[in-house]
Amino acid sequence: xxxxxxxxxxxxxxxxxxxxxxxxxxxxxxxxxxxxxxxxxxxxxxxxxxxxxxxxxxxxxxxxxxxxxxxxxxxxxxxxxxxxxxxxxxxxxxxxxxxxxxxxxxxxxxxxxxxxxxxxxxxxxxxxxxxxxxxxxxxxxxxxxxxxxxxxxxxxxxxxxxxxxxx
Numbered sequence: 001x002x003x004x005x006x007x008x009x010x011x012x013x014x015x016x017x018x019x020x021x022x023x024x025x026x027x028x029x030x031x032x033x034x035x036x037x038x039x040x041x042x043x044x045x046x047x048x049x050x051x052x053x054x055x056x057x058x059x060x061x062x063x064x065x066x067x068x069x070x071x072x073x074x075x076x077x078x079x080x081x082x083x084x085x086x087x088x089x090x091x092x093x094x095x096x097x098x099x100x101x102x103x104x105x106x107x108x109x110x111x112x113x114x115x116x117x118x119x120x121x122x123x124x125x126x127x128x129x130x131x132x133x134x135x136x137x138x139x140x141x142x143x144x145x146x147x148x149x150x151x152x153x154x155x156x157x158x159x160x161x162x163x164x165x166x167x
Contacts, residue, residue, distance in 0.1 A: 007150035007158045010141050020155030025140045031131050036092040041066065041123065043089035044098040048074045048116065057124065059131035064124045075112040097126045 010021045037057065045052055045068055054067040085103040089095045101122040106115035133139060143149075150158045 005152060005158060008153060010144045010151060013151060013155055017153060017155035021151045022137060022140055024157050025144055025149065026135055029135065029140060029143060031134055037094055037127055039090045040092045040094040040098060050074050057127045059128055059135055064128055066120050066124060070116060072113060075116065078112040080106050094123060094126060097123050
């Protein structure tokens with residue numbers, strides 16, 4: 001005997017059921033660009049011979065940070081003319097955040113060390129913003145519809161590509 005369960009797309013749910021479904025999806029919806037984000041960061045700090053000691057990048061639910069072994073000696077002899085604001089270190093968009101902020105701040109302050117720290121701060125903020133967008137309700141709903149995820153009227157996950165029976 002077959003059990004027939006009425007299923008819904010997330011957009012058809014409301015209230016508690018919708019929130020339950022969103023929480024389920026959010027929990028299993030990894031941020032897909034973390035490898036590229038870290039490659040951009042490593043390439044940037046590598047320009048100065050700096051190593052990353054500790055790093056935490058997340059959305060607005062947690063304050064991200066980057067700790068490095070950066071010291072004044074890493075920036076001795078560094079000249080603004082040695083940097084191209086448009087240089088794409090890895091080809092990933094976060095390269096732009098790092099290079100634009102570094103070059104612009106270096107131009108304003110004359111301090112490569114200060115520019116480096118500003119670039120890291122801008123990078124953390126841009127990653128945070130991107131993650132917030134990725135985990136937003138709108139984005140999660142789009143992902144559930146695109147991946148054909150279905151839920152019960154109570155918001156419990158039923159499965160992928162569920163066969164719908166015509167009424």
